Amino acid sequence: MAPLIRPRKIGTGMILYNEKYASILVMLRDDKPSIRFPNQYDLFGGGAEKDETAEQAIIREVAEELFDKRNNCPLRIPHPELFSVYIDSRLTQQHIYASRIDHEIDELKLCEGQSLRWLSLEDLETITVAFDFNPIIKSFFAHLKEQKNYVERL
Numbered sequence: 001m002a003p004l005i006r007p008r009k010i011g012t013g014m015i016l017y018n019e020k021y022a023s024i025l026v027m028l029r030d031d032k033p034s035i036r037f038p039n040q041y042d043l044f045g046g047g048a049e050k051d052e053t054a055e056q057a058i059i060r061e062v063a064e065e066l067f068d069k070r071n072n073c074p075l076r077i078p079h080p081e082l083f084s085v086y087i088d089s090r091l092t093q094q095h096i097y098a099s100r101i102d103h104e105i106d107e108l109k110l111c112e113g114q115s116l117r118w119l120s121l122e123d124l125e126t127i128t129v130a131f132d133f134n135p136i137i138k139s140f141f142a143h144l145k146e147q148k149n150y151v152e153r154l
Helices: 056-063 134-146
Strands: 009-018 023-028 042-049 067-068 082-085 090-101 108-110 114-119
Touching: 009 056, 009 134, 023 090, 042 056, 042 134, 067 082, 067 114, 090 134
Parallel strands: 009 090
Antiparallel strands: 009 023, 009 042, 023 114, 067 108, 082 090
């Protein structure tokens, strides 16, 4: 019997998909040597705090990281769709959520990090996303292709 792998912590990531651009919104992390994956693109998200569920954590993290200028408030994703749960190479149990977003980049203010950009499936051939998220993002795009009605559920 294989040994039971116990995660060290719970991490979250949010795939914000824009149908118009057939792309997801990502942020460029700060270029500080004190942080993991400096100056790399990343999903929105972070670790769950004590006594916080993964869903509560992702809702909080997105609201902390993105300000919605259109509505003059932190960006709210009230019911994120759980896309995948897995244990990564750092023994973090990652909970990856997905949601549609119809904002333009100039309608959002990034509160952490350097900049925002749309990332397409083709971009993943040349861009490495922090925390080894490339495979899960590719899986998301494959799921979109297979499940035509998936976007309507987001």
